[in-house]
Amino acid sequence: MRYRSVAVGLTLAAASGIAAFALTSAAAGSSAAAPASETKSWTPARTAWGDPDFQGVWRYEAAIALERPSRFAGRELLTDEEVARSEQQEKEQESKRLAGEEGEAVGRRSVAESPIRGNEYNSFWQDHGRPRKVYRQTSLITDPRDGQIPYTPDAQKADARTAARYGVGPYESYLDPDTGERCLTDGVTGMMWQGPNGGHNRIVQSPGYVTILHEEYRDRRIIPVDGRPHNGIRQWFGDAVGRWDGDTLVVDTTNFVDRTNYEWASIWTRPSETLHLVERFRRTDADTLEYTITIEDPQTFVKPWTAVIPISRLPNGTQIFEYACHEGNYAMPNLLSGARAEAGKKAASR
Amino acid sequence: MPTPLRRALIVIAAAVAVGGAVWTQVPSTSRGGDDPYKAPRTADGKPDFSGVWQALNTANYDIQAHAARPALALIPASPRTGIAGLGRATPIDLPAPPVRALGAVGAVPAGEGVVEGNEIPYQPWAAAQKKENLEHWLERDPEIKCFMPGVPRATYMPYPFQILQSSDVILMAYEFAGATRTIHMTSVGNSPSQSWMGWSRGHWEGETLVVDVTDFNDSTWFDRAGNFHSDALHIVERYTAVSPYHLMYEVTVEDPKVFTRPWKMQMPLYRRFEKDKRILEYKCVEFVEEAMYGHLGVIDPATGRANK
Numbered sequence: 001m002r003y004r005s006v007a008v009g010l011t012l013a014a015a016s017g018i019a020a021f022a023l024t025s026a027a028a029g030s031s032a033a034a035p036a037s038e039t040k041s042w043t044p045a046r047t048a049w050g051d052p053d054f055q056g057v058w059r060y061e062a063a064i065a066l067e068r069p070s071r072f073a074g075r076e077l078l079t080d081e082e083v084a085r086s087e088q089q090e091k092e093q094e095s096k097r098l099a100g101e102e103g104e105a106v107g108r109r110s111v112a113e114s115p116i117r118g119n120e121y122n123s124f125w126q127d128h129g130r131p132r133k134v135y136r137q138t139s140l141i142t143d144p145r146d147g148q149i150p151y152t153p154d155a156q157k158a159d160a161r162t163a164a165r166y167g168v169g170p171y172e173s174y175l176d177p178d179t180g181e182r183c184l185t186d187g188v189t190g191m192m193w194q195g196p197n198g199g200h201n202r203i204v205q206s207p208g209y210v211t212i213l214h215e216e217y218r219d220r221r222i223i224p225v226d227g228r229p230h231n232g233i234r235q236w237f238g239d240a241v242g243r244w245d246g247d248t249l250v251v252d253t254t255n256f257v258d259r260t261n262y263e264w265a266s267i268w269t270r271p272s273e274t275l276h277l278v279e280r281f282r283r284t285d286a287d288t289l290e291y292t293i294t295i296e297d298p299q300t301f302v303k304p305w306t307a308v309i310p311i312s313r314l315p316n317g318t319q320i321f322e323y324a325c326h327e328g329n330y331a332m333p334n335l336l337s338g339a340r341a342e343a344g345k346k347a348a349s350r
Numbered sequence: 351m352p353t354p355l356r357r358a359l360i361v362i363a364a365a366v367a368v369g370g371a372v373w374t375q376v377p378s379t380s381r382g383g384d385d386p387y388k389a390p391r392t393a394d395g396k397p398d399f400s401g402v403w404q405a406l407n408t409a410n411y412d413i414q415a416h417a418a419r420p421a422l423a424l425i426p427a428s429p430r431t432g433i434a435g436l437g438r439a440t441p442i443d444l445p446a447p448p449v450r451a452l453g454a455v456g457a458v459p460a461g462e463g464v465v466e467g468n469e470i471p472y473q474p475w476a477a478a479q480k481k482e483n484l485e486h487w488l489e490r491d492p493e494i495k496c497f498m499p500g501v502p503r504a505t506y507m508p509y510p511f512q513i514l515q516s517s518d519v520i521l522m523a524y525e526f527a528g529a530t531r532t533i534h535m536t537s538v539g540n541s542p543s544q545s546w547m548g549w550s551r552g553h554w555e556g557e558t559l560v561v562d563v564t565d566f567n568d569s570t571w572f573d574r575a576g577n578f579h580s581d582a583l584h585i586v587e588r589y590t591a592v593s594p595y596h597l598m599y600e601v602t603v604e605d606p607k608v609f610t611r612p613w614k615m616q617m618p619l620y621r622r623f624e625k626d627k628r629i630l631e632y633k634c635v636e637f638v639e640e641a642m643y644g645h646l647g648v649i650d651p652a653t654g655r656a657n658k
Contacts, residue, residue: 048393048517055516170651174643184635202532204521206400206514207393211521213530220530222512222523228626235631319538322545326635327497327569336646344654 044247044283049207051225052247054281057318058201058289058311060193063090063107063132066307068139068147076145077136087134094131135310140193143306149268155300159267166265171339174332178263179270182332183325185217187269188237188253189277192291193309200320201311210242210249215320223251230254236271249281260299272299287313388557389591392515397557397591400515402622402629405506405599408461410493412575413615414470415463421445421456422574423488448488464506466614470577476608483576491574495642496634498529498546500570501563501585502601502615510622512629520552520559525629533561541565544581559589580607595621 044052063086072078078086089107097106139147151159162178170176180186186194191214192201198216205211208226213219225242232255233239239255256271264270280292289311296304389397411422420443427441449456472480483490493499499507509525520533533552541549541564548563563585571578588600597619604612647656 055518172649172651174639174646182635182639184633204514204516204519204532206516206521209514211514211523213521213532218528218530220523220528222514222629224626224628231626231628233630236633237631317538320532321542322498322547324498324546327495327546332643333646336643336649340646340649340654340656342654343649343651347652347654 042283042285047205051205051207051244052249052283053205054203054210054249054283054289055205056203056316057314057320058192058203059199059314060195060309061130061133061312062135062310064135064137064140064310066140067149068141072138073146075138076142076147078138083134083136087131090131090134133310133312137308140307140309141305142308144303150302150305151268152298152300152302155267162264162267165263169339171335172343174336176263177332177335178265179259180217180265181335182262183217183329184262185219185236186265187271188219188221189293189295190266190269191219191221192279192293192311198323200314200318202320210251213320215323217325218323225249234258234273238271238275238277245280247282249279251277251279251281253277253279268295268300270300272297274299284310289313386557387592389594392517394517396515396554397559398515399513399520399559399589399591399597402510402512402627403597403619404508404510404622405617406620407464407506407617408459409464409506409615409617410503410508410573411458411461413464413573413577414575415468416458416461416575418460419443419458421449421452422458423449446488464615464617466616469613471610471613473608473610476578480576480578483571483578485576487574487576490571490576492570493526493574494638496527496638497569498527499524500546500566501531501548501550502587502599502603503570503572504529504531504547505587505599505601505619506617509632510627510629522550523629525632527632527634533559546570548583548585555588557590559587561585561587561589563587578608579603579605582607589619592618595623597621 044054047053047055093105093107141147141149144150174182185191191212193199194214194216198214200215202213202215203210204213208224210223210225212221212223214221219237221237221240223240223242225244227243228241230239230241230252234255234257236257236259238253238257240251240253242249242251244250254276256273256275256277258271258273260270260272262270275295275297277296278294280290282290282292284290291309291311292306293309294304294306295301389399392398392400408416423446424443425446427444430438430440432438444450445452445456470480488494493503493507498504504511504522504524504526507524507526511522511524514521514523518534518536520535522531522533524530529547531547531550533550535552538551544565544567546567546569549565550561550563552559552561554560566579566581566583566585568579568581568583582605584604586602586604588598590598590600592598599617599619601615602612603609603615649656
């Protein structure tokens with residue numbers, strides 16, 4: 001168990017983490033000063049067998065919120081000034097982070113804002129190791145235009161409920177922690193852009209396949225890119241089939257299993273039988289993978305939505321390591337016995 | 351006398367002759383004479399082992415030769431009492447109560463074993479430990495808890511694995527517990543820590559993929575029979591194609607803390623060549639949570655007590 005520790009609910013991980021933490025520094029166009037989606041001239045190298053080569057270790061390290069923060073309402077792009085300010089802020093926060101500062105100084109929520117007592121313990125989980133990258137986008141979500149997840153009313157309630165119980169419980173059974181805390185997964189839709197906490201993805205290509213190894217939970221996708229049809233077997237990660245559209249890898253995934261009965265750190269990452277996922281992977285320059293994801297699921301969303309996510313290539317030689325989460329999930333029995341002790345105390349004092 | 355390898359080739363050649371239609375999509379094995387089989391080549395000229403493979407043996411029950419028995423967890427049957435002086439049949443060992451209802455499904459199929467010479471050279475204390483492990487199989491076997499199976503056990507579990515062959519790395523993607531190994535084919539630094547699946551560095555020796563695996567923890571087993579190792583385990587695997595449908599898999603096991611000398615295993619691996627065969631999910635964590643945490647019950651917030 002590499003990062004998970006004592007208290008449950010601390011994996012501010014995945015996208016919920018990105019969405020929450022990016023708010024204080026939600027950012028703007030990079031020094032390249034263009035959203036990834038507008039750069040089109042670069043041609044990727046080819047593998048020995050002729051496919052566009054996406055191999056390497058990748059990580060989302062942009063400072064863009066998933067949903068558009070209210071202060072950017074009505075604006076899809078930032079100004080040059082905002083970009084410059086944001087880049088400066090990222091650099092400052094990074095040096096403070098390296099100096100061991102935490103909380104607001106490094107762009108995190110303050111202890112007072114945190115729903116979890118001792119939340120600041122978690123700052124190191126979110127350490128990028130280098131300043132976050134600044135882009136012009138004001139939200140990862142590009143469609144709908146307002147940059148918000150188009151939840152159904154029921155899903156909106158479920159999302160609020162999830163946020164409210166995050167790190168707080170109840171924890172009456174092993175079913176109560178979220179799927180991440182149970183060492184299952186945080187979901188396929190959040191895997192590529194999870195960010196620094198175990199969010200590295202190694203892409204390995206072989207003739208007819210693109211394989212993505214995600215460090216956290218050792219999530220793995222072996223995507224056939226050989227023209228085969230969907231196989232009809234329902235899985236947590238669905239049934240992915242890929243194809244090349246020029247230099248773009250298009251992956252269509254259906255046949256997800258229904259696990260909406262479990263707790264999820266972010267409900268938009270949960271699989272259901274009606275989920276349909278289309279992903280487009282395109283290299284826009286040597287160090288950037290533009291990852292476009294369109295999520296459709298009438299159980300959770302009133303309409304499909306799309307996010308455009310710039311993902312960074314890490315230096316050659318970067319490795320991902322074994323993530324033995326379940327094997328070392330001491331948090332689970334500790335959490336359950338802690339909850340039992342707490343409930344016992346409360347009952348006794350009544 | 352033909353060697354086992356040559357015998358396999360003769361069988362394959364016969365199959366090609368008989369069932370030509372089935373075999374036309376794969377490279378011919380009939381190179382004539384005594385030439386060993388040569389696998390097709392990848393784009394960069396290396397033997398191409400890509401595909402889905404699976405062992406077909408009972409090594410995951412017990413890597414040593416073993417007769418069939420009623421269950422992995424056995425208890426001695428109590429002696430049958432009867433009328434003094436009259437002979438009566440007595441029972442064999444019985445399946446332990448937790449697995450008894452499984453009947454023939456829970457029994458152990460026999461196998462010739464995969465250990466060269468069938469002897470595992472345990473140090474005396476380790477031989478005793480192995481025996482004790484077997485007696486406590488139900489509590490101790492990491493497979494039961496859906497823990498990553500380690501190497502070489504991952505190879506001969508009753509689940510397929512896929513070899514995905516790129517230039518700088520080769521992936522071994524196992525179905526069980528979703529474990530994956532990255533075989534580094536170019537220079538890579540040392541492992542920063544111990545791990546369940548080890549740290550794998552590979553190279554080609556002619557037709558053979560040789561993988562040197564180090565930096566294991568001491569938590570995995572070789573089989574359900576309690577065969578074990580320490581964190582000093584060092585594995586060398588050799589994968590050699592002997593036909594389009596078979597890899598020969600050889601393992602050298604070294605662990606100076608547990609064994610008196612290195613020892614070897616060998617077995618064929620079979621290609622799963624069903625159309626569009628994939629490695630499917632086997633996310634067994636959710637299958638074992640009740641076994642691992644169910645005893646903690648469900649806490650009633652009103653009383654603080656667990657309802658079981």
